[in-house]
Amino acid sequence: MSAAEAAASEGVSSDAAPRLNKPKHVQYWKRCLKVYLPDYYTANDSTRMALAFFTVSALDLLGVLDESMKEEERRGYIDWIYNCQHPDGGFKGFPGGSGNQWDPATVPATCFALLSLLVLRDDLTRVKRRECLLWLNRMQRGDGSFGETLSGEGKVEGGYDSRFGYTATCVRWILRGNAEGEVDGVPDVDVDAFVRCVRAAEAYDGGISEAPFHEAHGGFTYCAVSALAFLDRISSLSSIPLTVQWLASRQTLTLTSLDVLSTDGDEATAPAVVSTPPSPSSPGFDVPAELRCSPAGFNGRCNKLADTCYVFWIMGSLCNLSALDVVNVPAAREYLLEQTAHRIGGFGKSPEDPPDLYHSFLGLAALALGGGEVPPFAEVKPLVPAACVSVETCEFLVGLPWRREVGPREPEAIERYLG
Amino acid sequence: MSRKPQNKLTPLSEDPKWEDVIPIPQEEGSAHPLASIAYAENYSEAMDYLRAVMATNEMSERVLELTERVIRMNPAHYTVWLYRARTLFTLNHDLYAEIAWLNPTALRHQKNYQIWHHRQTLINALDSADGEIPFLTQMFEKDSKNYHVWSYRQWLVKRFDLWDAGEIESVEELLKKDVRNNSAWNHRWFVVFGRPDTDAFKDEEIVKREIEFAKSQIRLAPQNQSPWSYLRGIIRQASLPLSSLREFAEEFAVFGKMDQVRSSHALALVADIYAEEPNGTAKATLALDMLAIRYDPIRVNYWEYKKKQLPPSSPVAAGT
Numbered sequence: 194m195s196a197a198e199a200a201a202s203e204g205v206s207s208d209a210a211p212r213l214n215k216p217k218h219v220q221y222w223k224r225c226l227k228v229y230l231p232d233y234y235t236a237n238d239s240t241r242m243a244l245a246f247f248t249v250s251a252l253d254l255l256g257v258l259d260e261s262m263k264e265e266e267r268r269g270y271i272d273w274i275y276n277c278q279h280p281d282g283g284f285k286g287f288p289g290g291s292g293n294q295w296d297p298a299t300v301p302a303t304c305f306a307l308l309s310l311l312v313l314r315d316d317l318t319r320v321k322r323r324e325c326l327l328w329l330n331r332m333q334r335g336d337g338s339f340g341e342t343l344s345g346e347g348k349v350e351g352g353y354d355s356r357f358g359y360t361a362t363c364v365r366w367i368l369r370g371n372a373e374g375e376v377d378g379v380p381d382v383d384v385d386a387f388v389r390c391v392r393a394a395e396a397y398d399g400g401i402s403e404a405p406f407h408e409a410h411g412g413f414t415y416c417a418v419s420a421l422a423f424l425d426r427i428s429s430l431s432s433i434p435l436t437v438q439w440l441a442s443r444q445t446l447t448l449t450s451l452d453v454l455s456t457d458g459d460e461a462t463a464p465a466v467v468s469t470p471p472s473p474s475s476p477g478f479d480v481p482a483e484l485r486c487s488p489a490g491f492n493g494r495c496n497k498l499a500d501t502c503y504v505f506w507i508m509g510s511l512c513n514l515s516a517l518d519v520v521n522v523p524a525a526r527e528y529l530l531e532q533t534a535h536r537i538g539g540f541g542k543s544p545e546d547p548p549d550l551y552h553s554f555l556g557l558a559a560l561a562l563g564g565g566e567v568p569p570f571a572e573v574k575p576l577v578p579a580a581c582v583s584v585e586t587c588e589f590l591v592g593l594p595w596r597r598e599v600g601p602r603e604p605e606a607i608e609r610y611l612g
Numbered sequence: 613m614s615r616k617p618q619n620k621l622t623p624l625s626e627d628p629k630w631e632d633v634i635p636i637p638q639e640e641g642s643a644h645p646l647a648s649i650a651y652a653e654n655y656s657e658a659m660d661y662l663r664a665v666m667a668t669n670e671m672s673e674r675v676l677e678l679t680e681r682v683i684r685m686n687p688a689h690y691t692v693w694l695y696r697a698r699t700l701f702t703l704n705h706d707l708y709a710e711i712a713w714l715n716p717t718a719l720r721h722q723k724n725y726q727i728w729h730h731r732q733t734l735i736n737a738l739d740s741a742d743g744e745i746p747f748l749t750q751m752f753e754k755d756s757k758n759y760h761v762w763s764y765r766q767w768l769v770k771r772f773d774l775w776d777a778g779e780i781e782s783v784e785e786l787l788k789k790d791v792r793n794n795s796a797w798n799h800r801w802f803v804v805f806g807r808p809d810t811d812a813f814k815d816e817e818i819v820k821r822e823i824e825f826a827k828s829q830i831r832l833a834p835q836n837q838s839p840w841s842y843l844r845g846i847i848r849q850a851s852l853p854l855s856s857l858r859e860f861a862e863e864f865a866v867f868g869k870m871d872q873v874r875s876s877h878a879l880a881l882v883a884d885i886y887a888e889e890p891n892g893t894a895k896a897t898l899a900l901d902m903l904a905i906r907y908d909p910i911r912v913n914y915w916e917y918k919k920k921q922l923p924p925s926s927p928v929a930a931g932t
């Protein structure tokens with residue numbers, strides 16, 4: 194018997210597997226769709242398009258999008274998104290601004306707007322595709338990185354990190370597939386320069402960071418790897434095995450600050466991050482059988498606490514690398530379903546935390562990950578990891594007549610999820 | 613967090629200073645908006661006035677007051693920060709006064725990114741890093757792993773050539789407080805190996821010093837992954853053989869005493885070292901099995917995957 198089988202045989206049987214309290218999650222998301230969000234979300238006022246995306250995509254993953262809205266409402270939501278389209282291309286993060294240079298399109302908002310339109314089954318024919326692609330090219334800097342928005346003087350504003358590269362390459366993929374060269378007379382972005390940026394941000398431990406020499410981080414790693422997935426350039430990573438190792442190392446039993454305290458006590462001898470600490474009487478650290486199948490979350494950086502969103506960022510990255518089966522997916526699902534799922538629906542960041550849209554969407558999206566030897570979680574629709582939307586929604590996109598003309602071939606990391 | 617009592621603020625509509633401005637209300641553009649937020653009244657009003665002054669591209673003292681009011685309620689609004697920065701520069705406003713206002717704002721909103729971008733713009737214009745490191749130390753007292761603050765610190769070191777101005781020492785100070793602070797480890801890597809126009813990996817003395825430092829920190833807490841990653845990173849980038857770490861790793865995990873492993877990271881390292889040795893597959897397999905079954909069972913699948921990548925035990929056996 195292999196070690197894996199030995200450990201698995203002591204694990205939880207599939208009958209005991211925890212379940213999603215689906216009615217509660219459906220209720221949570223329907224409320225987000227129909228009722229004003231509490232003023233706590235004022236901090237997200239300039240990124241409402243992201244919240245809009247979480248809401249419609251979550252309802253799609255739960256399979257209740259159609260029953261959640263009347264046809265008139267669906268058209269109204271679509272109009273709301275198009276109302277955020279900038280006359281010069283791209284989408285703004287919120288409607289009704291000042292209508293001038295202080296009211297610009299942003300790369301993330303454009304990505305979330307297009308994905309939301311697809312989830313709502315709009316065929317994107319009202320998208321100013323040519324203007325959007327021209328604008329996208331202007332959002333790329335000389336070094337290959339993408340920014341967030343253009344200033345009045347045409348300067349690229351915002352960070353240099355992979356969040357913008359990810360959302361930019363997603364926009365490119367939606368509007369022009371993986372077609373290189375000109376589309377509608379618009380040249381492609383500089384793919385090679387962008388790939389150099391991603392490689393330059395690889396950290397010494399195999400993770401990917403915000404910029405060269407910054408600390409490896411799960412969110413930036415997901416964004417970088419998914420951007421490479423859209424560009425069909427996964428193989429450009431310096432070392433896939435090292436990145437896989439870093440990703441696998443993010444799974445942790447340290448779920449709350451109390452867990453840190455309980456393992457920090459033995460710091461001077463050997464603090465355990467992932468296992469029980471050794472005690473002087475037993476120099477090795479024996480792991481009790483019950484620990485082997487207990488919930489295990491993911492952290493975003495070395496020696497940090499687990500957090501719901503990193504279950505998605507880490508497992509999603511692994512899916513893109515065709516390596517989801519190196520981590521313990523059942524333990525991660527258990528962490529989500531038993532620890533961070535909230536009784537009123539949705540997910541919090543940590544056990545006991547109230548739910549918020551961001552963690553609620555990413556928790557659900559993490560449950561929707563599967564592939565390779567990992568069977569999908571039956572209670573949610575399967576998801577395309579790079580695109581963060583259901584397989585069905587991606588199939589709707591690639592089946593659109595105009596899209597078939599521009600993007601005859603999908604990137605491999607997308608294609609393998611499509612029927 | 614943003615639910616501070618703002619009720620005391622005078623409505624702008626009652627303030628003579630704003631008499632000449634016609635506020636522009638939020639326009640959703642559809643009977644069915646998405647992600648509608650129940651804004652506090654003060655916030656809605658401030659945003660209505662903000663849209664109005666932005667629309668005329670007004671740059672004035674009252675714009676600074678208004679953007680401050682909005683930022684207090686929503687520090688994550690990116691265009692408000694850009695607009696404020698432009699106004700500051702247009703008015704030739706005192707940038708030190710701006711920093712003095714920014715400090716408590718940053719301390720209050722630990723997770724905010726825009727504040728640090730704004731700070732970078734100001735400090736770059738001031739062309740002086742005076743007072744910055746002490747402020748960052750204050751930030752680290754609240755959260756010594758704050759990603760934005762570390763990113764800003766890297767910018768500061770590069771911009772003002774602070775490579776030898778006590779960075780290594782402050783990293784060591786932070787590691788004394790928490791040897792598992794991976795951000796501090798990463799900053800050390802940046803300060804030692806990230807210096808432009810130098811290749812510290814080719815400097816034997818530096819490489820040796822860093823290897824010894826990592827080893828000394830591992831001995832304090834063998835199950836701390838940060839220094840192990842640091843150590844292996846150096847070995848890889850300086851193109852040294854992994855086997856040069858064999859003796860050290862075997863202090864914590866050695867073949868034949870698999871019941872006395874003191875660090876799963878040491879065991880993973882010896883597995884990699886054995887795997888590189890001729891006929892080392894059997895020993896590597898045992899080490900990986902011990903990781904999977906006993907020392908790091910949460911990663912059982914990963915250790916199994918590593919086993920599949922080992923070279924076959926012996927060429928004869930593989931051929932039959």
Ligand SMILES: [Zn+2]
Nearest residue numbers: 500501502542
């Ligand atoms: Zn999170």
